[in-house]
Amino acid sequence: DVKVTQSSRYLVKRTGEKVFLECVQDMDHENMFWYRQDPGLGLRLIYFSYDVKMKEKGDIPEGYSVSREKKERFSLILESASTNQTSMYLCAIQDGIYEQYFGPGTRLTVT
């Protein structure tokens, strides 16, 4: 079974703080993704990575950056958190023929 873990289930941060969300996989998957999910908007891709130190912007990269120093770990960074970044953040890995498997998610609240 594919296992994807995320560092926190719930997180509360203040406006302007730098926020790190971590995602770790237990297999040797190359492709990893960060999404945010908001009611009515569905899942939107923020960034993805297809190998160590490789990253590609998704549909909504503004205000975010990522880091992938090791194959198993993909971090999402909010450089200066804002209230409009309050959301559910989901990490996923790709397996098989484009199948994606998600971590448990981090519900981030920015006050």
Place this chain on the structure above:
Amino acid sequence: QKEVEQNSGPLSVPEGAIASLNCTYSDRVSQSFFWYRQYSGKSPELIMSIYSNGDKEDGRFTAQLNKASQYVSLLIRDSQPSDSATYLCAVTRNTGGFKTIFGAGTRLFVKA
């Protein structure tokens, strides 16, 4: 027009009935199609994948794909209250690099 469209619901069916969930997509070069189930407060879980026209069955679930009509559906037979969740349709295309687009989801309620 959204790339992947689903009726947001809620779709309400009685226990034991067939639930029919529908999804349309706009890009004809789409190649891979998925259904995810998401319980409230949880992350999406892959339940079905389908890659060619026709039906694919897995237990109580049947995925149907019609590429000519750009339509994919999920049938849940003998619906159970535990099937109550939001179902996300996802479509992947591979042109100049792959991309997966998710629909916003259909909420399903199965009444006991």
